[in-house]
Amino acid sequence: MTPYVLELENVSKRFGDFTAVNDVSLRIPRGSIYGFLGPNGAGKTTTIRMIFDIIKPTSGRISVLGASSALAVRSRIGYLPEEKGLYKAMTAAATIAYFASLKGLSRKAARRDARSLLERYGLGEFGDTRIQALSKGMGQKVQVLCAVAHEPEFVVLDEPFSGLDPVNQQVLETLIHDLARHGSTVLFSTHVMQHAERLCDHLLLIAQGRKIFDGTVAGAKATIPQRVLISTESSIDSLAGFDGIAEIKPVGEPATKSATKDWEIRLRGQASAQTILEKCFQNGIVLRRFDHSEPSLHDAFVALVGAESAAGERV
Amino acid sequence: MRNTLLIALREFVENAKTKGFWIGIFMLPLILLIGIGVSTKLAKSEPSRHFIVIDQSGAFVEAIDHSIEWEYQKSVLQALGQYAQENARPDKTAEINVPTYDAAVDAFIATGGKDAFLAKIRPLLRDNAPAFKDPARRFVRVDLPKDINAGASAATITGQLRPYLVGEKQIVVGSGHEPLFAALLIKPDGVEGAMRWTGEEAIQYWSTNLAVNDLPQEIQKALNSETRRRLYVARGVDAGQVRTIEQTWARLGTFDPNKAAGQETVSIADRIKRSVPLGFVYLLWMSIFTVMQMLLNNTIEEKSNRIAEVLLSSVTPHEIMMGKLLGIAGIGLTMVGAWLGTVFIGLRFWQGPGAAELSQALDAVAASGLIPTFLLCFLLGYLIYAGLFLSIGALCNDIKEAQSFQGPLMLIMMVPFFTMTFINRDPHGTLATILTWIPLYTPFTLMNRAAANPPMLEIVGATLLMIVTALLFLWSAGRIFRIGMLRAGNRPKLAEVVQWIRGGKDA
Numbered sequence: 154m155t156p157y158v159l160e161l162e163n164v165s166k167r168f169g170d171f172t173a174v175n176d177v178s179l180r181i182p183r184g185s186i187y188g189f190l191g192p193n194g195a196g197k198t199t200t201i202r203m204i205f206d207i208i209k210p211t212s213g214r215i216s217v218l219g220a221s222s223a224l225a226v227r228s229r230i231g232y233l234p235e236e237k238g239l240y241k242a243m244t245a246a247a248t249i250a251y252f253a254s255l256k257g258l259s260r261k262a263a264r265r266d267a268r269s270l271l272e273r274y275g276l277g278e279f280g281d282t283r284i285q286a287l288s289k290g291m292g293q294k295v296q297v298l299c300a301v302a303h304e305p306e307f308v309v310l311d312e313p314f315s316g317l318d319p320v321n322q323q324v325l326e327t328l329i330h331d332l333a334r335h336g337s338t339v340l341f342s343t344h345v346m347q348h349a350e351r352l353c354d355h356l357l358l359i360a361q362g363r364k365i366f367d368g369t370v371a372g373a374k375a376t377i378p379q380r381v382l383i384s385t386e387s388s389i390d391s392l393a394g395f396d397g398i399a400e401i402k403p404v405g406e407p408a409t410k411s412a413t414k415d416w417e418i419r420l421r422g423q424a425s426a427q428t429i430l431e432k433c434f435q436n437g438i439v440l441r442r443f444d445h446s447e448p449s450l451h452d453a454f455v456a457l458v459g460a461e462s463a464a465g466e467r468v
Numbered sequence: 469m470r471n472t473l474l475i476a477l478r479e480f481v482e483n484a485k486t487k488g489f490w491i492g493i494f495m496l497p498l499i500l501l502i503g504i505g506v507s508t509k510l511a512k513s514e515p516s517r518h519f520i521v522i523d524q525s526g527a528f529v530e531a532i533d534h535s536i537e538w539e540y541q542k543s544v545l546q547a548l549g550q551y552a553q554e555n556a557r558p559d560k561t562a563e564i565n566v567p568t569y570d571a572a573v574d575a576f577i578a579t580g581g582k583d584a585f586l587a588k589i590r591p592l593l594r595d596n597a598p599a600f601k602d603p604a605r606r607f608v609r610v611d612l613p614k615d616i617n618a619g620a621s622a623a624t625i626t627g628q629l630r631p632y633l634v635g636e637k638q639i640v641v642g643s644g645h646e647p648l649f650a651a652l653l654i655k656p657d658g659v660e661g662a663m664r665w666t667g668e669e670a671i672q673y674w675s676t677n678l679a680v681n682d683l684p685q686e687i688q689k690a691l692n693s694e695t696r697r698r699l700y701v702a703r704g705v706d707a708g709q710v711r712t713i714e715q716t717w718a719r720l721g722t723f724d725p726n727k728a729a730g731q732e733t734v735s736i737a738d739r740i741k742r743s744v745p746l747g748f749v750y751l752l753w754m755s756i757f758t759v760m761q762m763l764l765n766n767t768i769e770e771k772s773n774r775i776a777e778v779l780l781s782s783v784t785p786h787e788i789m790m791g792k793l794l795g796i797a798g799i800g801l802t803m804v805g806a807w808l809g810t811v812f813i814g815l816r817f818w819q820g821p822g823a824a825e826l827s828q829a830l831d832a833v834a835a836s837g838l839i840p841t842f843l844l845c846f847l848l849g850y851l852i853y854a855g856l857f858l859s860i861g862a863l864c865n866d867i868k869e870a871q872s873f874q875g876p877l878m879l880i881m882m883v884p885f886f887t888m889t890f891i892n893r894d895p896h897g898t899l900a901t902i903l904t905w906i907p908l909y910t911p912f913t914l915m916n917r918a919a920a921n922p923p924m925l926e927i928v929g930a931t932l933l934m935i936v937t938a939l940l941f942l943w944s945a946g947r948i949f950r951i952g953m954l955r956a957g958n959r960p961k962l963a964e965v966v967q968w969i970r971g972g973k974d975a
Contacts, residue, residue, distance in 0.1 A: 205781040207954060224784060232781035238773030242482060254474055255782040299778065 155219045158183050158307040158338045159204065164213030165362075166199050173199040175362035176213070181340060181355075183306075186333050188353035188370075189342040192458055196362040197342045198235050201309055205232055218307060228257035231305035235312045235342075237296050239284045245271060245295045246280035249302050256303035263302070270298045274324055290317050297325065301332060308332060310341040314348055326352060346450045356450075360458045370450060377448050377456040379420040381429050384442035386412045391436040397424030413441055471783045475791025480798045483762050492758050492803050496751075497810040517649035518610045518641060519675075519683060522618055522625055525658030528671075528694050532652070533609065535690035540605055542573045544582055547603045552589050555597035563592055571715055607649075607683050610641055622655055626674060633674055650675035650683055662695045726921050744833050748842045749888045749916045751807060756849050756911075757881060759800035760857045763792065767861025768870055776953040785950040793854055793942075800850060808839075841918045848934035849911030855941025862945075862952030863960060884912035895920035904930050907937035944969045 159181040166174040174196040181187050191197050202208045203215060206223045218226045239248050249267035254260050271280050276294060284292055293316055301308055310329075314322050329352055332339050340357075343349055349356060349370070356373050358366040366373055378399060383389075392398060397420055404415040418429060426445035433440055483489055523529040549566030556564050566572075576585065586600060612618050616628045629651050631637040638645035653672045655661060661670020671691065673684050700707045770776045770788075779788055815830055833839070856877070864870040884903075891900045895917040903913040904926055914922075914930050947969045952960070960968075 202777075202954075207777065207780045223781070227782050230781070232778060234774065234777040234781075236774035236777065238775050238778075240482065240769070240775060241773065242485070251474070251478055252778065252782065255471055255779075296778075 155216075156183060157181060157216075158218055159340070160214075160216040161200075161204075162214040162216075164200070164203060164210045164215060166196075166203060166208070167211045172362050174203070174210070174359075177359065177362075177364045178213075179357060179364060179367055181338060181357075183338055184333070184336060185338055185354045186329060186352050187338070187340040188349035188356045189340055189359075190344075190346075190349060190356060190454060191342070191359040195359045197359065198311060200359070201232075201234075201311055201342070204309065205230070228303060229306045231256075231300040231303065231308040233297055233300040233308075233310040233313055237293055237316075239292060239296055239299070241285040242283055244281050244283055245276060245287065245291075248284060248295060249298050252299040253302035256305075258303050266302055267298075270302055271295075274298065274328060290321050293317060294321060294324070297328065301328070301337075304335070305337060307338045308340070310339065312343060313341055314343055314345055322348070346454060350450045358454070358457055365457050365460075373450060373453045373457070374448050377453050379424075379426060379445070380448070381418045381420065381426050382415065382442065382444040383418065383433070383438075383440055384413050384415050385433075385438050385440050386414070387438045389416060389438060391438070392418070392429075392432055395429075395432055397421055397428055415442075471787045472791045472794065475783065475788060476794035476798065479766065479792055479795025483766070483796065483799045484802070486762075488758075488762070489799065489803070493806045496754070496807045497814070500811070500814070514604075514606065516605050516608050517680070517683065518608050518639060518646050519650040519652065520612055520629070520639075520648065521609055521652045521654070522612060523652075523654045523658070524619070524656045525654050527659045527698075528654055528691060531690040531694035531697075532687055535686050535693070536607055536609065538573065538577070539607075539686055540603075541577050541581065542568060543603050543606070545573055545576045545585075548582065548585055548589075548600065551600050552592070555593045557592060557594050560592040564589070607686070608641075610639055610646075610648075613639055622653055622672070625653060626651075626672070629674065633676060635676070649677065649680075652687060659695070659698065662691055743892065744829070744838060745916050745919045746888060746892045747811075748838060748918075749884065749892075749912050751804060752842065752845055752849060752912060752915055753881075753884055753888075755800050755804045755807070755846065756853055758803065759796050759850065760853050762799060763796045763854055764857045764861050764870055765867065766792065766796070767858055768864055768867050771862065771864070771953055772866045780953065785953060786946060788953075789858060789942075789946055789949050792858070793851070796854070797847070797850055800846070804846060836919070838918055841915060844931070845911040845915045845934075848931070848938050851938035852907060852911070852934065852941050855938065855945040858942075858945040859948040859952070859965075862949045863965065880908060884909055888912065888916055891916045895922065901926075905933065907933055910934050910937075 157180045159179070161177055161179050164174060164177050165172065177196075177200065189197055189201075199208070203210050204217060204223060206215075215221070217223045218229055220226045223230055243251070246264065246267045249270060250260070250263040253263035253266060258266065268277075268280055271277050274294060276291060276298075279287060279291060284295065287295065293313075297310065297313055300310065313325055313329075317325060326348070329339055329341065341352075353370055356366060356368065356370055357364065358373070366376065382404065389401065392401065398418055399421040400419040402417055404417050420426070420429070430443060433443070521529050521532055523532075545566065546568050549564075549568065552564045552566060553561070579585075582600070582602070613632065616625060618625075620628075629648070632639055632648040633651060635647055639648050651674045653674065655670045657666060658670050660666060673687065675683075696710075697707045700710055770779065776788075783791075812830060812834075816827065860870055860873045860877075864873065887899060887903065891897075891903065891913060894900060900913060900917055903909040904917070904922075910930050910933055914927070914934075948965060951968050
């Protein structure tokens with residue numbers, strides 16, 4: 154058994170002159186929750202479609218659970234596409250059972266599992282309701298259940314949170330945790346950084362068809378410089394020469410009555426907030442506030458994508 | 469294979485749950501029933517129509533009265549026959565046989581008419597049989613309104629009758645008023661004018677209703693027979709003998725060299741059998757296009773609701789297509805089976821006129837190769853059109869877009885419908901031969917010609933053509949389906965589609 158559920162080697166996909174995915178390589182280890190991030194049009198859905206062998210890569214190699222085509226292992230993988238849709242006239246339970254049976258479950262087992270899944274995720278009473286009578290959010294939950302009813306080893310959820318209210322988002326987070334606990338590997342794409350931050354062990358970030366980051370959440374945050382916010386009445390000119398500081402810039406409009414000013418100090422390389430604080434004491438800067446907080450994933454995302462698109466424009 | 473069957477099963481079950489399917493199943497038998505029922509009811513409920521005869525020649529009125537009465541007696545005899553059939557004792561049904569050809573009507577009138585007939589069949593009827601109800605008279609001759617002088621000139625009389633004929637005035641009939649349906653004016657020189665042009669029509673039929681032509685026909689018949697009778701008398705021929713001779717019909721046996729030796733005689737059952745393919749063509753046409761609509765709707769549902777993508781992560785496009793083809797074919801066959809079953813069972817239990825011939829014809833149809841031919845034409849026709857409709861479904865984003873394709877397609881589809889009677893009448897003609905070799909029409913044409921024994925070469929050739937076309941269409945549809953199902957946005961151009969088919973290049 155390969156230690157990776159998914160391996161991509163130099164995968165590219167071109168549609169005519171347009172390159173949707175450009176030389177992406179990655180490996181997803183077994184048993185992790187992987188976040189798949191990227192701005193709109195970055196190539197996420199195209200990558201996912203190639204993973205499932207719905208469209209073929211122009212070049213490169215893809216291996217899913219050790220097989221060269223996802224169709225060979227289709228009973229062990231699950232997929233929630235970005236564009237959600239179900240047969241409107243079918244009931245919720247029949248829909249889940251149908252997709253589970255296409256994944257190899259016997260029809261009887263599929264029907265039984267469909268009921269218990271609906272029960273477990275709060276849709277028990279809607280088993281015999283037609284899809285067209287369900288709300289959009291409920292329909293989306295049914296579709297997530299369709300993707301996981303056959304207990305796949307590897308699940309890809311494309312934008313699973315979009316369109317769900319906070320309560321159902323929570324239910325979905327629970328479901329993803331449940332899957333991971335049972336040994337499934339989950340790859341999900343999202344625009345909501347909080348979900349990625351809360352759920353993911355690993356992150357995969359692509360922009361303009363290229364992979365720009367692949368690693369842990371902490372690793373992603375480490376790619377952008379630390380920063381410190383300070384408030385002081387004193388002059389901070391004395392800090393300027395310190396080589397641990399990359400940039401100092403004022404924050405907001407200076408208050409008219411008070412002489413207190415806010416500053417943002419970006420650190421360089423391995424410099425720590427502690428040394429800045431020491432510098433302030435040494436230079437007699439009287440601090441009203443000294444605020445050192447971790448950069449958010451959101452900041453990391455914006456910084457990484459911004460750098461990539463800037464690079465892309467230069468090319 | 470398992471997935472194909474699962475998809476087929478879903479298609480079958482989900483379509484069988486739709487209203488359209490059940491409407492389809494019950495529609496045809498219902499239309500047949502209503503058609504038969506309504507036309508009989510309508511015929512019975514037609515009102516009595518009143519007409520006036522102003523016979524200034526005095527030569528024809530009696531003949532007309534006689535002719536109208538004779539037709540009425542014929543309808544009485546027909547009604548008596550039906551009454552006897554409906555009310556016979558179960559063990560006596562076979563003894564009831566009431567012919568209604570001309571001599572039989574003459575005999576009926578001569579032997580005392582209705583009352584004598586009823587007395588004769590009384591022993592054959594059930595004890596609780598209801599009393600016989602006379603049929604209504606279709607045409608009743610009434611007198612000229614009192615204010616009109618029957619001796620006036622033709623122009624005066626027609627002028628005075630005009631308000632009655634156009635419905636402004638009504639004539640007095642018994643104690644009530646009735647509209648005047650028609651007037652017949654015969655001038656004093658009517659006998660002469662019946663035979664040659666005298667400068668003006670000597671016999672004039674006036675009516676605003678030109679759709680009902682039974683009355684002018686009956687009048688014409690009476691005028692003919694009276695004119696001829698006078699000619700016979702004038703030349704010293706015995707009119708009674710002529711009448712007897714005229715009722716003699718020469719026998720003409722009809723034979724078909726295609727039938728087995730010793731059985732070449734063409735019976736009524738044979739004639740029915742000959743037009744049965746027409747019924748099958750209609751059935752074929754109805755069933756293929758009903759299920760095509762389902763196939764198109766389902767394909768578009770999967771595309772517009774974005775179900776295709778989930779499906780494609782579990783099954784191949786090929787499996788989806790085959791599953792659909794199979795499931796919808798099942799629906800089509802169920803529908804056709806139900807229709808055929810209803811028609812066969814309905815006709816088998818039909819007790820009305822011609823029951824014996826119908827049942828013979830049914831046996832002949834069941835024993836002939838028509839049903840296997842029908843199944844062959846249905847399956848191959850289904851596959852050919854399915855290839856077309858699956859491609860359209862995969863190319864369109866929603867049903868609206870598909871409708872723009874359907875316009876031209878509908879025109880193509882109407883051709884077999886409009887040509888089927890011509891092909892049936894001339895099964896080896898140019899039209900039939902040409903349409904046989906146009907793959908879209910081959911199933912319908914071959915079915916239509918089936919009972920006329922077309923050349924073996926054409927049967928085999930046409931069947932091969934259908935098979936090759938079906939394979940080609942399905943193969944192309946497979947290519948289009950694979951790419952089209954995931955494609956959103958603008959409908960692809962024709963050149964692009966051709967490239968998909970040729971290259972199998974995706975998106």
